[in-house]
Amino acid sequence: MDKFRMIFQFFQSNQESFMNGICGIMALASTQIYSAFDFNCPCLPRYNLAYGLGILLVPPFILFLLGFVLNNNVSMLAEEWRRPQGQRGKDPAVLRYMFCSMAQRAMIAPVVWVSVTLLDGKCITCAFCTLVPVETLGNASHPSLSQGDMKRVLARIPCKEIYDGQELIANEVAVRYLRCISQALGWCFVLLMTMLAFLVRSLRPCFSQAAFLKSRYWSHYIDIERKLFDETCTEHARSFAKVCIQQFFEGMSADLVAAHCHLPRKAAGDAGEATEKLLGITDWDTMNMVLKSWHRCKPPLHLHPPALPKSGLCCGGCQGRHYQICKTSFLLPRAQCWAVLWV
Amino acid sequence: IMDRFRMIFQYFQSNSESVMNGICGLLTLASIKMYTSIDFSCPCLPQYNMAYGLGIMFVPPIALFLCGLILNRQSLVMLEEWSRPQGHRKKDLAVIRYLCSSIMQRAMVAPAAWIIVTLLDGKCLICAFSSSMDPENFVDFASASPVQVQQLLAKVPCKDEELMRNNTSRKAVSRYLRCWSQALGWSILLILIVAAFLTRWLRPCFNQAALLQARHWSNYIDIEQKIFEETCCEHSRLFAHKCILHFFESMRQEIELHSFSLSREGEGAEEDQGLLRGITDQDQVNKLLKMWYYEKPPLDVSRATQRHPLGQETSSLPWAHSPRTGSKFPQHTDV
Numbered sequence: 001m002d003k004f005r006m007i008f009q010f011f012q013s014n015q016e017s018f019m020n021g022i023c024g025i026m027a028l029a030s031t032q033i034y035s036a037f038d039f040n041c042p043c044l045p046r047y048n049l050a051y052g053l054g055i056l057l058v059p060p061f062i063l064f065l066l067g068f069v070l071n072n073n074v075s076m077l078a079e080e081w082r083r084p085q086g087q088r089g090k091d092p093a094v095l096r097y098m099f100c101s102m103a104q105r106a107m108i109a110p111v112v113w114v115s116v117t118l119l120d121g122k123c124i125t126c127a128f129c130t131l132v133p134v135e136t137l138g139n140a141s142h143p144s145l146s147q148g149d150m151k152r153v154l155a156r157i158p159c160k161e162i163y164d165g166q167e168l169i170a171n172e173v174a175v176r177y178l179r180c181i182s183q184a185l186g187w188c189f190v191l192l193m194t195m196l197a198f199l200v201r202s203l204r205p206c207f208s209q210a211a212f213l214k215s216r217y218w219s220h221y222i223d224i225e226r227k228l229f230d231e232t233c234t235e236h237a238r239s240f241a242k243v244c245i246q247q248f249f250e251g252m253s254a255d256l257v258a259a260h261c262h263l264p265r266k267a268a269g270d271a272g273e274a275t276e277k278l279l280g281i282t283d284w285d286t287m288n289m290v291l292k293s294w295h296r297c298k299p300p301l302h303l304h305p306p307a308l309p310k311s312g313l314c315c316g317g318c319q320g321r322h323y324q325i326c327k328t329s330f331l332l333p334r335a336q337c338w339a340v341l342w343v
Numbered sequence: 344i345m346d347r348f349r350m351i352f353q354y355f356q357s358n359s360e361s362v363m364n365g366i367c368g369l370l371t372l373a374s375i376k377m378y379t380s381i382d383f384s385c386p387c388l389p390q391y392n393m394a395y396g397l398g399i400m401f402v403p404p405i406a407l408f409l410c411g412l413i414l415n416r417q418s419l420v421m422l423e424e425w426s427r428p429q430g431h432r433k434k435d436l437a438v439i440r441y442l443c444s445s446i447m448q449r450a451m452v453a454p455a456a457w458i459i460v461t462l463l464d465g466k467c468l469i470c471a472f473s474s475s476m477d478p479e480n481f482v483d484f485a486s487a488s489p490v491q492v493q494q495l496l497a498k499v500p501c502k503d504e505e506l507m508r509n510n511t512s513r514k515a516v517s518r519y520l521r522c523w524s525q526a527l528g529w530s531i532l533l534i535l536i537v538a539a540f541l542t543r544w545l546r547p548c549f550n551q552a553a554l555l556q557a558r559h560w561s562n563y564i565d566i567e568q569k570i571f572e573e574t575c576c577e578h579s580r581l582f583a584h585k586c587i588l589h590f591f592e593s594m595r596q597e598i599e600l601h602s603f604s605l606s607r608e609g610e611g612a613e614e615d616q617g618l619l620r621g622i623t624d625q626d627q628v629n630k631l632l633k634m635w636y637y638e639k640p641p642l643d644v645s646r647a648t649q650r651h652p653l654g655q656e657t658s659s660l661p662w663a664h665s666p667r668t669g670s671k672f673p674q675h676t677d678v
Binding site: 079083084086087088119120121137172173175176177179180183184187188190191194195197198201202205206209217220221224225228229232233235236238239240243300301302303304 | 381382384385386387388391394395398399402403405406409410412413418419422423426427501503504575576579580582583584586587591618619620622623624625628632635636637638639640641642
């Protein structure tokens with residue numbers, strides 16, 4: 001288990017390996033989707049081409065976009081691209097590197113889909129069955145049909161059950177021919193893509209390796225900086241909330257003592273830490289008052305320094321930063337506040 | 344954290360060869376699975392058979408070979424070592440040769456597996472060479488006209504053809520070609536295994552010391568690169584940390600300069616006040632977030648270490664340089 005944990009941590013810490021993992025999963029997902037998909041050729045002259053080419057080209061486009069969507073770095077790239085320059089220069093090489101690495105990973109699933117579709121052969125059979133060379137493959141002795149009729153007959157090639165042109169051209173011959181062409185195209189496509197990938201990968205170290213190292217470092221830096229900034233902000237927010245709430249309770253406690261609404265229940269000699277934490281709020285009514293005050297009149301997002309406690313009750317427009325001003329304006333509406341809270 | 348990294352590196356040091364062997368094995372299995380799952384359909388037409396048969400036999404191995412090269416991490420290492428300028432470190436050609444040969448050996452396994460499986464299965468060879476058989480040896484074909492003979496021979500690989508279904512001559516041609524195909528397949532397999540065996544067995548007899556050196560230094564180059572990448576990651580993490588702290592600090596100072604608040608008192612007294620870093624207001628937080636987007640701080644943390652309030656002993660990072668440094672004080676722009 002230890003080894004697995006180490007491996008998992010290694011992959012998590014290394015952003016690129018993690019993205020490679022997602023890439024591989026998407027490629028497998030695309031093969032699964034293809035095999036689960038029920039291919040139904042319409043077997044009609046004009047619809048065949050549209051259906052076949054649609055199945056061949058639309059899902060790869062969707063998978064490509066999905067590859068970008070699932071990549072966390074897209075928002076990072078957009079942010080880095082759109083931010084104002086300010087004091088930090090923008091390096092277009094870094095942007096290019098980020099975009100290229102994302103595009104490369106996003107291309108894998110579509111390429112897998114197109115390869116699998118071509119190697120399987122059903123799409124091309126459906127799309128191009130009307131273009132089968134009847135003169136060379138078919139029976140020469142068969143009386144010729146009009147163009148429209150010929151097309152209608154040929155369009156039914158993928159659907160064996162309704163095919164009625166057996167005398168014109170045998171179904172198996174046409175299907176074998178089309179599938180052979182499709183597989184040839186498929187393997188050529190696969191070879192082309194692998195050769196392209198190989199060239200991209202192997203030529204890069206021979207040219208501009210130093211610039212590549214620079215771009216990679218700074219793109220990692222931007223990623224890490226963003227994550228650390230989010231962490232720092234979260235930390236800050238937590239401290240902010242803690243101090244705000246603490247000041248709220250202290251303010252309520254001070255107010256209760258000042259207003260003499262109830263006698264503080266501090267028992268003599270009871271100097272425990274727990275008693276201090278209760279801040280004088282020690283009975284049912286008082287606690288309810290505090291909770292109502294929290295709901296009806298949340299404190300402003302403005303922390304006072306610890307030496308100067310502020311009132312826990314805020315009455316309408318008292319958002320001032322200066323304690324003196326607040327204190328004077330409290331005198332009048334205070335009665336109203338109490339009336340509201342006791343309800 | 345360093346402990347964890349060290350454990351991970353030791354793991355990979357002992358097993359980087361295993362990782363690559365694993366990838367090689369996976370690729371081989373993938374190639375066999377691909378062969379069994381792809382529907383092989385010979386076109387059974389005179390001009391197309393040969394092209395299709397030989398294409399299926401030779402094009403996928405090339406693609407698998409290139410895949411094997413791409414997926415192998417060592418190929419990048421080798422190319423970098425080969426194309427780098429000499430500088431202070433001499434280039435050892437023996438190391439590059441060792442890397443090259445080990446990469447090629449691993450990359451050749453999947454293509455060889457494909458070719459052998461294809462030959463042992465026999466369909467490819469039957470498809471490719473059925474048209475080139477001599478029709479005299481087979482009863483049904485000997486009596487047909489030359490044009491017809493070509494057509495009939497081309498249809499041999501397709502068992503479902505109505506003409507061919509129960510034709511004994513078709514079966515004879517098929518069996519004959521399959522026998523040749525399997526013989527070829529088994530011979531190639533035997534030759535490859537004998538070659539591998541001899542290479543491994545006889546290698547220690549020649550130049551073992553040079554081999555050990557080459558292997559050690561190729562391993563070294565690999566690990567050095569990994570550690571360099573990890574160190575760069577660590578460094579950028581520290582850099583980012585300092586940069587952000589510096590940013591919060593400069594925001595705090597600006598707020599103190601411009602506002603009348605009494606935040607000087609009670610500073611550093613509580614841990615929470617320290618974490619708040621002097622930013623204690625909704626407006627201040629909003630301003631900080633706006634500044635972060637509109638004016639990111641310059642990539643220069645050398646000033647941060649000199650001005651650190653608690654005087655921690657962080658020395659100015661030797662690599663702390665940025666593409667463009669802003670040396671003037673941050674301009675405060677009210678947006």
